[in-house]
Structure formats: C-alpha cells, structure tokens
Amino acid sequence: MAAHVQDPHQLKDFYNPNVLINLGPSHPAMHGTLRVMCRVNGETIEDANCEIGYLHRAIEKLGEEKTYHQWMVYTDRLNYCSALNNNIAYAMAVENVMNISITERCMYIRVMCMELARIIDHIICVAINALDLGAMTVFWLLYHWREEAYTMIESMCGMRLTTTYARIGGMSYDLPDNLRQRMWKFCEELPRALDEVEGLLTSNRIWIDRTRGVGVVSKEDALKYSITGPCLRASGVDHDLRRDRPYYIYPELDFDVVVGSNGDVYDRYLVRLEEMRQSVRILKQVNDKMPNGPLWVNDKRVQIPEKLDVYNKMEVLIHHFKIFMEGIDVPKGEAFTCVEGPNGELGFYIVSRGGPKAWRMRVKSPSFMLFQNFEASVKGGKIPDAVAHLGSVNIIAGELDR
Amino acid sequence: MTTSIAPKADYLKAQDLLGKRLNEKYGTDRKVEFDKLNEPVIWAKSPEDAKMLFRSFMLDESSKMDFLSDITAYDNKDREDGPKRFVLVYQQYSTTLHVRVRIKCLLDENEQALTLTDLFNGANWLEREVFDMFGISFKGHPNMRRILMDERFSGHPLRKEYPIKQREPFKDNIAFHLGANPKEIDTSITESEEK
Numbered sequence: 001m002a003a004h005v006q007d008p009h010q011l012k013d014f015y016n017p018n019v020l021i022n023l024g025p026s027h028p029a030m031h032g033t034l035r036v037m038c039r040v041n042g043e044t045i046e047d048a049n050c051e052i053g054y055l056h057r058a059i060e061k062l063g064e065e066k067t068y069h070q071w072m073v074y075t076d077r078l079n080y081c082s083a084l085n086n087n088i089a090y091a092m093a094v095e096n097v098m099n100i101s102i103t104e105r106c107m108y109i110r111v112m113c114m115e116l117a118r119i120i121d122h123i124i125c126v127a128i129n130a131l132d133l134g135a136m137t138v139f140w141l142l143y144h145w146r147e148e149a150y151t152m153i154e155s156m157c158g159m160r161l162t163t164t165y166a167r168i169g170g171m172s173y174d175l176p177d178n179l180r181q182r183m184w185k186f187c188e189e190l191p192r193a194l195d196e197v198e199g200l201l202t203s204n205r206i207w208i209d210r211t212r213g214v215g216v217v218s219k220e221d222a223l224k225y226s227i228t229g230p231c232l233r234a235s236g237v238d239h240d241l242r243r244d245r246p247y248y249i250y251p252e253l254d255f256d257v258v259v260g261s262n263g264d265v266y267d268r269y270l271v272r273l274e275e276m277r278q279s280v281r282i283l284k285q286v287n288d289k290m291p292n293g294p295l296w297v298n299d300k301r302v303q304i305p306e307k308l309d310v311y312n313k314m315e316v317l318i319h320h321f322k323i324f325m326e327g328i329d330v331p332k333g334e335a336f337t338c339v340e341g342p343n344g345e346l347g348f349y350i351v352s353r354g355g356p357k358a359w360r361m362r363v364k365s366p367s368f369m370l371f372q373n374f375e376a377s378v379k380g381g382k383i384p385d386a387v388a389h390l391g392s393v394n395i396i397a398g399e400l401d402r
Numbered sequence: 403m404t405t406s407i408a409p410k411a412d413y414l415k416a417q418d419l420l421g422k423r424l425n426e427k428y429g430t431d432r433k434v435e436f437d438k439l440n441e442p443v444i445w446a447k448s449p450e451d452a453k454m455l456f457r458s459f460m461l462d463e464s465s466k467m468d469f470l471s472d473i474t475a476y477d478n479k480d481r482e483d484g485p486k487r488f489v490l491v492y493q494q495y496s497t498t499l500h501v502r503v504r505i506k507c508l509l510d511e512n513e514q515a516l517t518l519t520d521l522f523n524g525a526n527w528l529e530r531e532v533f534d535m536f537g538i539s540f541k542g543h544p545n546m547r548r549i550l551m552d553e554r555f556s557g558h559p560l561r562k563e564y565p566i567k568q569r570e571p572f573k574d575n576i577a578f579h580l581g582a583n584p585k586e587i588d589t590s591i592t593e594s595e596e597k
Contacts (some may be wrong), residue, residue, distance in 0.1 A: 052549060093486060094584060099438060244413065245407070336437070336493055372527045
C-alpha cells in the first residue's frame with residue numbers, strides 16, 4: 001500500500017506514532033461527559049489522558065453562597081443516579097457540625113433510602129456495562145426493577161430522580177402507608193431478577209472473554225490511587241465504611257461485606273451483583289423492624305414546623321420564615337463526614353464560622369479518584385476494553401466535576 | 403456529644419487513644435485540636451512540616467495512616483485561623499484502625515506547598531484541583547495544570563474575592579493534547595521511504 005503513495009505527507013501520517021483516538025465527551029459509551037484522549041498503536045492504547053470539567057457547575061462555590069437548606073437541592077445533582085444517598089450524607093454532615101442526633105425512626109428511613117439508592121446505582125452500572133458490551137437483555141431485566149424502585153421513591157417524596165428527600169434534622173415526608181407491602185414485594189422479587197441476570201452473564205463464555213483480566217486494578221494500585229467502594233473491594237481490600245466506621249443503625253443490621261480478588265471488570269460485576277443482594281437483605285430487616293415514633297428531632301434550631309400550625313399560629317409562622325428566609329444558625333466548627341456511597345467514600349467536609357452559610361463546603365467524591373486511576377490502568381489495553389473498563393467503574397460526571 | 407456515629411463503634415477507642423498519643427508526641431510545639439466528631443486536627447508549622455507529619459503518620463506503627471482520603475484547602479481571608487491567607491488540609495485515614503487524622507497548614511498567597519505525588523499517586527489530581535481552585539501550587543508536582551476550568555481561565559474560583567456570577571466564555575475549543583507523555587515522531591522511516 002505504502003509504496004503507491006506519492007505524497008510524502010501522507011506517508012508521514014501513515015507512520016505517525018502519535019495516532020490519537022478521542023473518546024467522548026459526548027458519546028453513549030462515555031457515560032455522561034467524560035473525555036479520554038488515547039494514543040494508540042494498532043488497537044492497543046499506549047497512553048491516555050483524561051480531560052474533565054465539562055460538567056463543572058461550581059457546586060462547591062454555591063455551597064458558600066447558599067444557606068444550608070438551599071444547598072440541599074444541589075446535592076441531588078452530584079451523583080444523580082443515587083440522589084438519596086447524597087441528600088442523606090449531606091444532612092448527616094450538617095447534623096454532625098451542629099451535634100444533632102436524629103430520631104430512631106428517621107435513622108431507619110435513612111438507611112432504607114441509602115440502600116435503595118445503592119441498588120439503583122448498581123443496577124445502572126451492571127445493566128449499562130452489559131449494554132455497552134452488547135448484552136441488551138440484562139438491561140431490560142434490571143431496568144424494570146429500577147423503575148419499581150423509582151416509583152417507590154416517588155411515593156416517599158414526590159420526586160423520582162432528584163429527590164431532595166432529607167432535611168437537616170429529619171425528612172421532608174414520612175413514609176406512605178402502603179410502602180411496607182411494596183418494599184416486601186420488591187425484596188422478594190428483585191433477587192429473582194438477579195438470578196436471571198446471573199444465569200445470563202456469570203458463566204457466559206462471551207461475557208467472561210470480554211471481562212476477565214480486563215481493566216485490572218491491583219490491590220496496591222487501588223490503595224495508592226485512593227480508590228474506595230466496590231472497585232476497591234473488587235481488588236481484594238476488605239473495607240466498607242458501613243461496617244468499619246458504623247453510622248446510624250448499621251451495627252444492628254446483619255450484612256456481609258463483599259470482597260473480590262482480581263480487580264478486573266468481571267470481579268467488579270460480581271461484587272456489585274452480590275452487594276445488591278446484601279442491600280436487599282438490609283432492606284428486609286429495616287422493613288421488618290421499622291419503629292414508630294417521631295420523625296423529626298426535637299430541636300428548635302432545625303425543626304421545620306407543621307404546616308397546619310404555620311397557617312394558624314403567629315409564632316410558628318415567624319419561626320417558619322426564620323428558617324427558610326434566614327437559614328439555620330450552625331455554630332463554629334468543622335467536621336468531615338463520610339458515608340459508604342454506591343461508588344465509594346462520599347465525604348462532606350464542612351467548615352463553619354457561624355451563621356447560615358458554610359465557610360467551606362468540600363465534596364469528596366469517589367468518582368474523581370476512580371477516573372484518575374482509569375487514566376493509568378487503561379494503558380496497555382484495547383479500545384473495546386477501555387469501554388468495558390469505564391462501564392464497570394461507574395463514573396458519574398456530575399460527581400466527578402461537581 | 404451526639405452525632406450520626408453509632409454509639410458503640412469499635413474504632414472510637416482507637417480514635418481516643420490516637421488523639422492522646424498525637425497530643426503527647428506532637429502537641430508540644432504544634433496546635434492539636436479536636437473537631438466536632440472528636441477527630442484530631444494537627445496544625446503543621448510549615449509546608450515541609452506538613453509533609454513530614456504526613457509521612458511519619460504513614461510510617462508510624464501505632465497510627466498506620468496508610469490511605470490518603472482527601473487534599474483540599476480553604477480561604478482564610480478573615481485571618482481567623484492564623485496570620486496567613488490559605489489553609490491547606492490533608493485528610494488521612496487508616497485502613498486497619500479505621501481512624502482519621504487531619505493535617506492543616508497555613509500558606510501565604512505566594513507560598514508553595516510540597517507535593518504528595520511521590521507517596522500517593524492519588525494526590526496528583528487532588529493537588530491540581532487545589533491549584534485550580536485556590537492558586538496554591540505544589541513543588542515537585544509532575545503536571546501542575548488546571549483540571550476543572552479551562553486552561554485560559556483567569557483567577558481562582560474558590561477564593562473568597564471571586565464573584566460567584568462572573569463568567570468567562572471562550573469562543574473556540576482548547577488545543578488538542580497529545581496525552582500526558584507524547585511520543586516524538588520518528589522521521590527516519592518516512593525518510594528512507596522517500597528515497
């Protein structure tokens with residue numbers, strides 16, 4: 001071929017070692033607005049460079065400009081696949097700075113919401129990862145249950161995707177009456193769908209060939225790159241904040257921490273699948289034990305008054321407006337609160353200098369660390385492997401760029 | 403004190419012990435505080451001291467801080483935390499004891515911090531983000547560029563004087579990057595073909 005090319009410039013292109021393939025930022029396989037520039041040799045990626053910031057919305061800056069209540073809605077837009085988890089983690093962070101301990105019923109509701117959000121997030125990850133690799137049936141099977149979970153969330157707070165369910169010191173609404181029955185049905189039937197998915201993928205020759213030994217992140221690398229969550233556990237590190245730094249009622253619940261061994265795409269898939277089962281286990285226990293009692297903490301600083309009283313009593317009306325117009329007064333101090341989010345350690349570092357606005361609102365997102373590692377671990381693989389790898393670590397652009 | 407932490411969590415004992423030990427060992431000439439979750443906060447005397455503390459916590463057998471949780475900073479414009487402009491914050495975590503420790507360091511506007519990329523690869527992007535948002539640069543960092551904002555962007559958004567509604571639109575795209583380590587074009591092959 002090359003001998004017939006007359007133009008030397010064309011020849012130069014032919015032998016150019018800097019052949020670049022641009023993946024993203026708007027491509028269905030790149031899950032949001034991720035961009036990776038790969039230098040390829042044949043089909044092997046020799047070097048990769050990630051570029052982020054396409055979804056940067058100055059959320060941390062807004063955290064310093066808005067009151068603690070107003071900023072709650074921005075937490076939905078971090079990891080929009082598990083908005084409930086962000087809401088609750090943020091409410092928890094503010095409560096820790098204010099030294100508030102919420103009521104038992106509220107704790108149960110919050111744990112239930114967090115586990116439901118974890119299931120949704122893992123469903124998205126497993127289903128889309130399989131879809132990227134051509135297994136569409138898994139997507140249909142699992143998305144039915146994601147819809148069911150979203151409908152349950154809708155019955156709790158009136159929203160599906162961006163929930164804003166949590167409030168500082170409580171929740172915006174109590175659980176609906178029929179949720180117990182619905183949750184029970186969900187917990188019974190989701191594992192059956194998971195069995196079907198497992199039947200489709202786990203011992204599937206094509207799936208194994210595409211995923212095993214692909215996108216390997218070793219145990220040492222995972223620790224050096226500060227990866228957390230399912231990806232760290234898939235690499236063989238036994239670490240889960242729910243067990244190791246227990247918050248709320250997790251010590252009373254019975255669940256296992258799932259640990260993989262190889263750290264490849266296949267192990268990450270297995271870890272996520274098993275974590276969904278563990279979450280269902282937690283949901284069952286929480287659903288059975290759900291205590292009665294007050295939803296809101298009895299603390300005048302944060303408690304949002306009952307609507308009926310707001311309309312009928314002068315003092316309560318003033319109190320209501322004080323909370324929403326001025327905001328709540330958070331004392332001077334700081335705390336770094338982390339929860340085990342679906343993708344890993346989600347932390348809110350709040351520095352307060354008194355008043356209704358934070359001095360510094362830092363969001364420590366797990367996706368940031370995962371994408372940083374992606375840049376290094378994608379080298380040496382093929383381009384289709386990069387797509388498999390990216391799908392399996394579940395990087396959410398909203399959380400990555402903030 | 404009431405917080406979200408489960409009352410009888412195992413790590414709380416280790417945390418108390420660590421707080422006491424740090425206070426004894428490092429508290430003589432450094433300020434040691436405890437935050438709202440009773441986690442120790444150590445104020446380093448200088449950027450060099452901050453890195454020294456980070457490394458010694460990492461290697462110390464009794465603290466075993468083998469995990470970098472976060473690197474961030476905040477503006478100290480009102481000088482409430484000390485005489486300098488910024489506060490650099492390292493969050494360290496132990497995967498065996500499950501305790502956290504926070505190292506803080508005061509920095510002036512033109513002062514450089516030391517990079518942690520030689521200890522943790524994960525520090526790379528975190529330090530770039532601090533540089534992007536606050537303008538604190540890190541000595542010895544391999545790739546000190548902006549990360550979230552455009553490369554042509556001026557100013558540092560998380561400084562308190564940066565107005566929240568300021569916009570800086572660019573008409574065209576940024577130039578192509580050849581990746582982190584671009585390869586030299588080997589001209590010898592094409593030259594031999596041309597002959």
